[in-house]
Amino acid sequence: MAEVNKRDIKPAKIRLKEIADKATQDAWEAKNRGEKIGWCASNFPQEIPTTLGIHVVYPENQGAAIGAKGGGQRMCEYAEGLGYSSDICSYARINFAYTDLKECPELNIPQPDFLLCCNNICNCMLKWYENLAFQLDIPLLLIDIPRLDAYECDQDRIDYIRAQFDYCIGRLEEISGKKWDEDRFKEVMAISQRSSKAWLKAVDYMKYTPSPFSGFDIFNNMAVACVARGRLEGAEAFEQLAREYEENIKNGTSTFKVKEEYRVLFEGIACWAHLSYTFKTLRNFGINVTSTIYGPAFSFLYQNLDELMAAYAYVPNCNVFEREVELRVKDAIKNKVEGAIIHMNRSCKKWSGNLYELERQLREQAGIPAVMFDGDQSDPRVFSEAQYLTRVQGLVEIMAANKGQKEEQSCE
Amino acid sequence: MNSIEMILDELRFISAHPKQQLEQYLAAGKKVVGCLPYYCPEELVAAAGMVPFGLWGAEIQVSEAKRYFPPFICSLLQTTLELGLKGEFDRLTAVMIPLLCDSLKGMEANWRYGVKNVPVITVAQAQNRKMQAGLTFTISQYRKIKKQLEELSRRPITDQAIAEAVKSYNEQRRVMRKFLAAAGKHPELISFSDRNAVVKSSYFMDAAAHTVKVRELAELLEQAAESSWQGPKVVVSGITADYRGLIKIFNDCKLAVVDDQLTQGSLRFRLDVPLTADPLVGMAEQIGKIEGCPVLFDPGKQRGHMLIHLVKQSDAQGVIFVQTKFCDPEEFDYVPLKSMLEKEGIPSLLIEADKQAANYEQARTAVETFCEILS
């Protein structure tokens, strides 16, 4: 029976934000206590630092926050002044600027003593962290996860990831002076599974029409999924989020505050600097996002160690293309989307390199119209309001015509 | 025409006419496997009795590829895909596509959907390439590739055949090292354009046949009288410098490239594959040891240290980074490498190049000015 728990006094979204802020705060405090803290790639197996009780912060999250608060262009331009090409991912550029400046009015994070890199989402990560390690002269631990070459992750990859996992633990024990504890590891895995399941449960409610929440909420909540998946309070907050959505369904309410006229799939990272414009433009047409890859794909479900290793190879951008398509098509169909809005992200070569083919296959396999717009997750200069609006208008026209046809057919 | 010129002429022709070369192999009933950058296990292809054939793009404009790649993907891949989409590679038995940068990862699926009749062999290599687990992984992938090649060639690949291929490639590497060293000492005899042609032809020729030519060339160069070259001397660094417009500028400016750190160039030949009981082990070990390459994990920026060493060893006065436009691995490296060079007092110049570029006037001015600084 879904009932909003008495403990759920603060809305889940606030709790999630507080957890993310607290994670950064904890890292600051650890740093001030003289503990070693790290910078960590968003899809690095968080079970390692969490189990060891090592504090890490996530430059990608910082890049998103700086972008959202309007500092993206300034920081990107600063990095370009250091010699970095504007072609490089804006998260990396912002982070290089921050590494040099060590200060940013939008969000500060403590300076790292070591780096945890994982290239399952992109090889840009490798180069980015190489440069940090060189510039800061600190240890860099890499978990290399080669992109899959088949639908299933092979045992060779699993063994390779596992060996690196173990190596990282050893190195981090040396660096931090902390000790690995198997019982704690089991506990962290259990909590992570709880968080992941709650996350999946929450996002699965998008299948309801109307959806009990605005799809853009996911962009904000994602950060916590990355920061706090292994923390008990993270798991609890996600469970609360699921309860709230369930309650919305019961009450016929939604965090999407206007009538849900259309349901779409949004492909790609949000344009943080233009979050409000991109959201409001859709809302003005009554378009709610009811499918994004962040829903099904960032769940990291596993039953044993081999599956844990494989879970990190099944993250978006690491799958073989067919699996990437399937994830989207299944979600689009389940969540009854009527169109797709695809973000051609100037920052992300990995994500963008197959988008035209993805668009074709989405049209074909999910039977939906799709439009594409140019943007960038944190460099605001790439995005054009006029282009976005025109593309969305174009999509609405097709979706409206399709709706009209359906209605006609059902009257016949 | 003297003997040096005669050999050069042949290799120049081959490097400029890969298609003709391909036709010849096909006409002779050979199966040919396209090898995209970087570090495809060519020895396995050769051991299967097939011909590995380098696909490093071409200086053409793209139209078809625009349906697959957005404009901000490097022209190396855009133009390779374009040729594939236009059917130029239809008679290849397969193409090997490594996954060493993000754009290559995208290339793999784009090729499969765009060029449906030429199957893809995905080449995954470990980036934690020095640790045992990384070596084990790369070996496992080579084993997988070997099986795919056996199916395509319809014959078993024996360890002995691989060992033979490794020996043949090692001989080519040894001879090429000799040539490149000699060419660096004789800019009056070997222009950068010719250095590039000798390297490039290696991608379109059977290793043994190429070796024969280059061995003779290297010996002739070693006998040549000492050079009295007065012009500026540089080391060129990057993925590739195979851009006609740019090479012409180097030639016009009488710029001597006394050594290179090009992935397409000397990096291909610097290290032998160690001969090991299981030849795949040696092949993986070689990948583990290569330095100076932007797409192989390099946390200590050995590429920079190596570059400084190359400059000092070859008596060069500066470095020219030839950066392929939209190549993010190179763009990342440039900043730390430049600062490393600065600390050593080595001047450097960055030139952005693009297979689709029609003119290099800006680059000309930059190179001319750089030459003035050096002299």
Ligand code: SF4
């Ligand atoms: S935006 Fe793309 S390139 Fe940048 S860090 Fe994320 S996955 Fe990598």
Ligand code: SF4
């Ligand atoms: S390394 Fe650079 S030039 Fe090579 S394929 Fe990747 S992006 Fe293109």
